[in-house]
Amino acid sequence: MQGFLKDSIEFLPILLQGLRLTLIVTAGSLVLSTALGLLWALMRVSGVPVLAGIAKTFVNTIRGIPIIVQLFYIYFVLPDLGISLTAVQAAIIGLGIAYSAYQSENFRAGIEAIDRGQVEAAQTIGMGWGLTMRRVILPQAFKIVLPPYGNIMIMMLKDSSQASTITVAELALQGKLIASSTFQNTTVFTLVALLYLCMSIPLILLVGHLERRFGRR
Amino acid sequence: MPMIELDNVHKSFGANRVIRGITTHVSKGEVVCIIGPSGSGKSTILRCINGLEGYDSGSIRFEGIPVNRTAKSITAVRTQVSMVFQRFNLFPHRTALENVIEGPVFVKREPRADAQAHGRLLLERVGLADKVGAHPHELSGGQQQRVAIARALAMRPKAILFDEPTSALDPELVGDVLAVMRSLADEGMTMVVVTHEIGFAREVADRVLFLDGGVIAEEGPAAELLTNPRNPRTRDFLRRVLKPL
Numbered sequence: 001m002q003g004f005l006k007d008s009i010e011f012l013p014i015l016l017q018g019l020r021l022t023l024i025v026t027a028g029s030l031v032l033s034t035a036l037g038l039l040w041a042l043m044r045v046s047g048v049p050v051l052a053g054i055a056k057t058f059v060n061t062i063r064g065i066p067i068i069v070q071l072f073y074i075y076f077v078l079p080d081l082g083i084s085l086t087a088v089q090a091a092i093i094g095l096g097i098a099y100s101a102y103q104s105e106n107f108r109a110g111i112e113a114i115d116r117g118q119v120e121a122a123q124t125i126g127m128g129w130g131l132t133m134r135r136v137i138l139p140q141a142f143k144i145v146l147p148p149y150g151n152i153m154i155m156m157l158k159d160s161s162q163a164s165t166i167t168v169a170e171l172a173l174q175g176k177l178i179a180s181s182t183f184q185n186t187t188v189f190t191l192v193a194l195l196y197l198c199m200s201i202p203l204i205l206l207v208g209h210l211e212r213r214f215g216r217r
Numbered sequence: 218m219p220m221i222e223l224d225n226v227h228k229s230f231g232a233n234r235v236i237r238g239i240t241t242h243v244s245k246g247e248v249v250c251i252i253g254p255s256g257s258g259k260s261t262i263l264r265c266i267n268g269l270e271g272y273d274s275g276s277i278r279f280e281g282i283p284v285n286r287t288a289k290s291i292t293a294v295r296t297q298v299s300m301v302f303q304r305f306n307l308f309p310h311r312t313a314l315e316n317v318i319e320g321p322v323f324v325k326r327e328p329r330a331d332a333q334a335h336g337r338l339l340l341e342r343v344g345l346a347d348k349v350g351a352h353p354h355e356l357s358g359g360q361q362q363r364v365a366i367a368r369a370l371a372m373r374p375k376a377i378l379f380d381e382p383t384s385a386l387d388p389e390l391v392g393d394v395l396a397v398m399r400s401l402a403d404e405g406m407t408m409v410v411v412t413h414e415i416g417f418a419r420e421v422a423d424r425v426l427f428l429d430g431g432v433i434a435e436e437g438p439a440a441e442l443l444t445n446p447r448n449p450r451t452r453d454f455l456r457r458v459l460k461p462l
Binding site: 115117118120121123124125126127128131135136139140 | 267268269292295296299300302304306307308309310319320323324325368369372
C-alpha cells in the first residue's frame with residue numbers, strides 16, 4: 001500500500017497531463033457534436049425532403065462506421081488531400097462528427113415527442129418554422145433530451161480514450177506509456193481507472209438528478 | 218364584401234373525401250356556428266380557413282386574400298384570424314401571461330411592456346386576473362381555455378375560429394368559457410364556432426350550418442334551423458344531441 005502511494009505521487013503529475021487532454025478532447029467534441037447533431041435533427045424535421053435526405057444519409061453513414069476508423073480517416077487520410085490537422089484537432093473533429101449522429105437521433109426524438117397541437121398553436125398566432133422551433137418546440141424538447149444527453153456526455157468522456165489511437169497522449173495513453181516503462185501495471189491502471197471514475201461519477205449523479213427533475217411530465 | 222368566403226371547397230385525406238364542395242361566407246360581426254355529426258368535416262373546414270389544413274380544390278379567401286398555407290400571405294391571414302382549440306394547446310413552459318403575449322411580442326413585434334399591459338387586461342376580462350403568473354398545469358381545463366381565448370384576442374384579430382372549445386371540459390366548467398364567448402359575440406367579434414352546444418348556438422349564433430358527409434346539408438338563421446329544421450337529417454341529428462337517451 002505504501003508502495004502504491006509512493007508510486008502514485010510519482011505518476012500522478014504525468015497522468016494529470018493526460019487527463020487535461022482527455023478533458024479538452026471531450027469538451028471540444030461535445031460542443032461540436034451538439035452543434036452538428038442539432039443541425040442534422042433540424043434538417044430531419046424541416047419538412048424539406050432534400051435536407052431531410054441529406055441529414056439521414058449522413059447520420060446513417062456515420063453510425064455505420066466505427067469511431068476508430070473515422071479517427072484514422074481524419075488523421076491519416078485527410079493530409080493526403082492537403083488538410084493536415086494536429087492529433088488533438090483530428091480527435092475533436094472525429095469524435096465530434098461520430099457523436100453528432102447519436103446527438104441528432106436524441107434531439108430528433110425530443111422534437112418529435114412534442115405534441116402536434118403545439119405546432120398548430122404556434123402557427124395560428126402567425127409563427128413561422130424558425131420561430132416555432134425556437135420559442136415553442138426546442139424549449140420543451142430540451143427537458144426531454146437532457147437526461148439522454150447526460151448519458152452521451154459520459155460515453156464521450158470514456159470514448160475520448162480512442163483518441164490514443166491517433167497519438168493523442170490523453171489519460172489512457174499516458175497510463176499505458178508509464179506502465180510500459182515502469183512495469184507498475186497495477187498501480188498505473190488503477191490510477192487511470194480511478195481518475196476516469198472521478199470524472200464520470202459526478203456526471204452519472206447529474207444525469208440521475210436530471211432524470212428525477214425532468215423525468216416526470 | 219364578406220370577410221371569409223368559401224367557394225366549392227373540396228378536401229380528401231387519401232381516399233376519404235372529407236369536404237365535398239362547401240360554399241358559404243361569413244360577414245363582419247357575424248357569429249356562425251357549425252354543427253353536425255362526428256366525421257362530417259366541420260373541424261376540417263374550420264382548419265382550412267386559417268391554413269392549418271390545405272384544401273384540394275375550390276377557394277377560400279379572407280378579406281380577399283386567398284388562403285394558401287404554403288404562401289407567404291398565410292402569416293397575414295393567421296395574425297388576423299385567431300384560433301381556439303378543443304385541447305387548448307397552451308404552451309406548457311410559459312405562464313398564462315407569457316402565453317398571451319407570445320404572438321404580439323414575437324410575431325407582431327409589439328413592445329413587451331405594451332403587450333403585457335394588454336395581456337393583463339385580457340386575462341382580467343376572461344376572469345383570470347389572479348392567474349397571470351400561473352403555468353397551464355396549475356389551471357383547470359376551463360381556465361386554460363379562457364387563457365387560450367385571451368391568447369387569441371391578444372393578436373387583435375378580425376375573426377376567431379373556435380374548434381369545439383368546450384368538448385374537452387368537465388361539464389361544470391363549460392359555462393365560464395361559453396360566457397366569455399358570448400360576451401365576445403355581443404361586442405361584435407366575427408366568430409366561426411364548431412360546437413355541440415346547441416343551446417349556445419341558439420342563443421348566440423346569427424347563422425347555423427349543419428354539415429353532414431362533407432356538405433352543408435342545411436343552413437339558416439339559428440333560431441329557425443335549430444327549432445324548426447327542414448332537412449330530416451338535421452332533425453334527426455338535433456333529436457339525438459338534445460335527447461341522447
